[in-house]
Amino acid sequence: MGLLDKWRQIKQAEAEQGIDHTMYLTLKEERRISRENNRIIRQFEREKNRKNVPEEEYLTKMRDPNNVVEFENLHTYFFTDVGTVKSVNGVTFDIPQGKVVGVVGESGCGKSVTSLSLMQLVQAPQGQIVSGSIRYQDRNGKCYEITKMPRDKMLKVRGKEIAMIFQEPMTSLNPVFKIGEQMDEVVLLHEEDATPKMARERSLEMLNLVGIADPQKVYNNYPHELSGGMRQRVMIAMALSCTPRLIIADEPTTALDVTIQAQILELLRDVKNKINGSIMLITHDLGVIAEMADYVVVMYAGRIIEKGTVREIFHNPKHPYTIGLMRSKPSGKTKDNRLYSIKGQVPNPINMPNHCYFFNRCDRAIEICAEEYPEMVQFTDTHSAACHLCRNGGLMDTNSTKEQR
């Protein structure tokens, strides 16, 4: 069999499987995309780099004054050479004051990009907030539109008002500076009248608060001299040193073991209560969510497919993806020998279908699922899901399957 035949055979097989080839572009197409991207990116960057923007331009009002953050129809895209990745594609949810909001979903579904958008830390220039709004209420009740905020103003909010804890603490600590130096710097940066002595005292106090037994010693250590659990605690101490109103924790315990994880979660809960702050908790561990969160947002391929209180999501999930997630968690109590697993994969993010994104994996799909993207259906004040089955309060005939079409 010649190479060409082989190639034809593969193409044929792929066509039968419905595999699309947007990932393979001709050079000409690639250049065109690249030119187009540059044009768009320049426009966005110009907007962000403006100086002396009058405050009125980015002041706004919250929909509900009890919220710290409101995301509304947020779109964040990456303009890459193979096409536009719509990482966050219309996301709307609130983070109420003093509450923990858990964000779950498959890796790559846009959880991190959502949180980075809020911090204005999306990797520029390819990554840009394209539309929608993110409203933030500071401790004096002033509300800002983050998407319109110029860079220099955002620096003041980041770290002081909103702090972030990442999955791998080693990459966010600078390896060549001692823990103490790095912690002091955060305090000095955000508090104008802080002296080095005050900063040092604050740092030691925070290390003590996060349960480090010998703060003096750790203060003088380099990051690589600490274990994973201790580094994560240092990160939390650093995040807390300016008493933020919102902590974004992106998979804060994924790299840690269960016993250390239990310590860190306990700590997060504890400090949240002490400072009466809010937490946006990103993880794919449903157990962690069940334990920590007040509200849950379930994301799939850049969109929210279900949200509600933690009880609504765990006891009464509506969307087939949420239901599948709940069932695929292994537990010793599983009677039959097989775990439930959601078959298949997320569609290619560059070429999203115009119908329900979960259609290719859904075992309850009906005819309309291949035609339209489902709207959000409201069940209670807090609980809603985007699925065609839910349109009559989830009472639609759930027995019809793809095969019967």
Next chain:
Amino acid sequence: MENAYVNNNNNDDILIVRNLKKYYPLSKISIGKKRSYVKAVDDVSFSIKRGTTMGLVGESGCGKTTVGRTILRLHDVTDGQVIFDGMDLAKIPPRKLRRLRPQMQMIFQDPYSSLSPRLPIGEIIGEAVKEHKIVPRSEYRSYILKVMHDCGLQPHYYYRYPHEFSGGQRQRISIARAVALKPKFIICDEPLSALDVSIQAQIINLMKDLQEQYGYTYLFISHDLSVVEYLSDTIGVMYLGSMVEMGEKKQIFDNPMHPYTKALLSAIPVSDPDVKMNRIILKGDIPSPVNPPSGCKFRTRCPYATKVCAEVAPKLKEYESGHKVACHLYSQD
């Protein structure tokens, strides 16, 4: 060569590990000082029955991966015996060991870095099959395709490259690569921790199916106890290089005896917002394996530690059939 065969009357055990030790020398040696070592694995013994799965759990850095790698002789053993299928691996001549290699395979934690980016999938799976002449040349292609099919990989993936696949698919590819060599024994080193919940379930099911079909024996390394509970027949719990408790799954989960095992079990997050666990929260971090605490290594974090714990290292003793624990809370003689 005969003396490589060990006369073990219990032929049910495919793997027997006796008093395994692995010390890594520390690179910095100053003159006049005694050379110090990381005692990554310190006197570990266990055995696995043919066709069953043993789960090995413990915190990061406690030596789980090192146990796996020394069994496969990817590292030299400092001391101790590894008997695979009746043969003492230390005494087998290198040529024979090479022939034994395909029978013991390892699946690694990170599906991203363990596959060569320059080879198409078919070659990745088939490379060692050719080298070890697992099947006649005429059957090679159909054999690889069959293995791929068993592992849920479609035939047209044969010519595609690893970077085109997701984490879950890559983990299937590494499983296919191991399985293609017709192994008897597979070590899985945290094969799920880089994957999402929904993909984890797919891989767990695949591993169970393959075991049922071909009777593989697994050593399943993990720090996720809920996965271990689902897959394992027996469980070993390690702490700082030592085995602190082992037994059948039911014994460990229904009647954990070692304080560390109890803490591990209580730390599993429960997927139900209405269940509030009465959690044992351990204080502090794992001590350094270069300078482990005297006596019981767990004593710096143990809520029940007494004076004797600092003085005498507890022996691993059997308390019910097959259920062994190393702790002074239970009678040591």
